[in-house]
Amino acid sequence: MAVAIQQHHDRIAAYLKKKPGADVSLADVVALAEITAQSLQSVFETMDAAVHRELREIADYIQAMKAEIAGLHFNELKHTRIPAAGQELDAIVKATEAASNTIMECAEAVLAADARDPAFKAMVDEKMLIMFEACSFQDITGQRVAKVIETLKHIEARVARFNDALRVRDAGGFVSEAERASAERKERLLLNGPQLDGNDRQDEIDRLLAK
Amino acid sequence: MAVDLSMPILVVDDYNTMIRIIRNLLKQLGFEDIDDANDGSAALNKLRGKRYGLVISDWNMEPMTGYELLKEVRGDPGLSKTPFIMVTAESKTENVIAAKKAGVNNYIVKPFNAQTLKTKIEAVFAE
Numbered sequence: 347m348a349v350a351i352q353q354h355h356d357r358i359a360a361y362l363k364k365k366p367g368a369d370v371s372l373a374d375v376v377a378l379a380e381i382t383a384q385s386l387q388s389v390f391e392t393m394d395a396a397v398h399r400e401l402r403e404i405a406d407y408i409q410a411m412k413a414e415i416a417g418l419h420f421n422e423l424k425h426t427r428i429p430a431a432g433q434e435l436d437a438i439v440k441a442t443e444a445a446s447n448t449i450m451e452c453a454e455a456v457l458a459a460d461a462r463d464p465a466f467k468a469m470v471d472e473k474m475l476i477m478f479e480a481c482s483f484q485d486i487t488g489q490r491v492a493k494v495i496e497t498l499k500h501i502e503a504r505v506a507r508f509n510d511a512l513r514v515r516d517a518g519g520f521v522s523e524a525e526r527a528s529a530e531r532k533e534r535l536l537l538n539g540p541q542l543d544g545n546d547r548q549d550e551i552d553r554l555l556a557k
Numbered sequence: 558m559a560v561d562l563s564m565p566i567l568v569v570d571d572y573n574t575m576i577r578i579i580r581n582l583l584k585q586l587g588f589e590d591i592d593d594a595n596d597g598s599a600a601l602n603k604l605r606g607k608r609y610g611l612v613i614s615d616w617n618m619e620p621m622t623g624y625e626l627l628k629e630v631r632g633d634p635g636l637s638k639t640p641f642i643m644v645t646a647e648s649k650t651e652n653v654i655a656a657k658k659a660g661v662n663n664y665i666v667k668p669f670n671a672q673t674l675k676t677k678i679e680a681v682f683a684e
Contacts, residue, residue, distance in 0.1 A: 446574045450581065457585075535622050536655055540646035540667075547648045548666050548673065554653045555664055 354385030414511045418504045431497040434490040441483040441490075448480040560682045564610025565590040569600040569626065570644075571618040575667075579613060579644065582671045586678070597621025601629055604636055611678070616645035616652065624656065631660040640681045644669065 358381055361374075452473035459466055520526040531537065541547070566588055568579045576593045583591055592609075594600035598621040600614065612630065614623035621629075623643060630636045643656050646667045653664055662684065663677040 443572075443574050447577070450574075450577055454581065535624055536647065536649070536652050537617050537622070538647055538649045538652060539617070541648050543648075548669070550650075551648065551653050551664050551666060554650065555657055555661075 353388070354382070357381045357385060411512060414508050418508055423501060423504075427497045427500060431494045434494050438487050438490050441487055445480045445483040449477050452477045452480075560678060561610060562587040563590060564588075565592065565607060566611045566613060567600060567603055567609045568593045569595075569597065569612065569614035569618070569623060571595050571615065575615065579674075582674050585671060586675050597623060597626030597629070600626055604630065604639065605633075609639060611681070612639055612641045613644055614641065616643055616647045616656075624652075624659065627656065627659045627661055642677055642681060644674075 358378060361377060361381060456470055456473050459469055463469075520529065566583060568576050568583075568591060570576050570579070570593070573595075576595075580591050580593070592603060592607075594603055596618040597614075600612070601621070603609075604612070612626075614626055616623040623645065627641055627643070630639055630641060637660075640662045641660070642663045642665060643661050644665045644667060645652070648666045656664055662681045665673055665677055
């Protein structure tokens, strides 16, 4: 494009040199306009080719992005895998709650019973058996957790591939007002949740409180 | 100072299973008068309707957290002296420091055992 503009300037300069000091006539203006039009024609042609090439690149990029988005299997994730993982987690919560309640019912019954009662031993044996049975939730819960982890790995692999393909940077901020409100509430009320090493912190916490 | 086993205790937790566990542990320790609430605002209503000797509260609840409940209790002249133990999975240092600043009497990290609960209750009433 710079070459075309240079040629345009050269042609105008050459025309003006032919008429040093002369008055500018209507024919001169028309001639200059003609030179300008011809020069701009080549500029437009250059621009057309550049714009066309850039549009083609954008179209190719969009096509590649569409292929990557399709590769995310978003509909499968949204309608099948994520709801299924949510159901597994709900089932885990219910199973652990049910097991805890069963075990506590047994313990409460044993604590409330009269040890001098001749039926006491049989009752304790029965309650112990029920407690053992209740503990079997752990095996099923482990299998459910494994399914949820599998779903998370599936999502992670696809998102990582998508990110590699598009080489995008993380955007700041929140995707919704609800997400922002939730994050702000957590920060304001120090809702950090359980820590991985939280179980071992009682002694440290006692020291903090004693200071 | 000996702990008064007849004092009413308010247990605050959004998980009924946890309330049941704490209730059973308190009964094993000899306490009989135990009430419960599922969040801070429900607890506050109960606290304003009955004089409790001790509050044992979870931190993470909705709509009102245990941390907010603690601040409300300490800000209410009629409740400000009520002993308050936080029983929570929130174990970060910033949580402990914030609870201490807000006036918590003791802090127990979940999961815990009967001995820890007993020790902390005794420590509160020995103050």
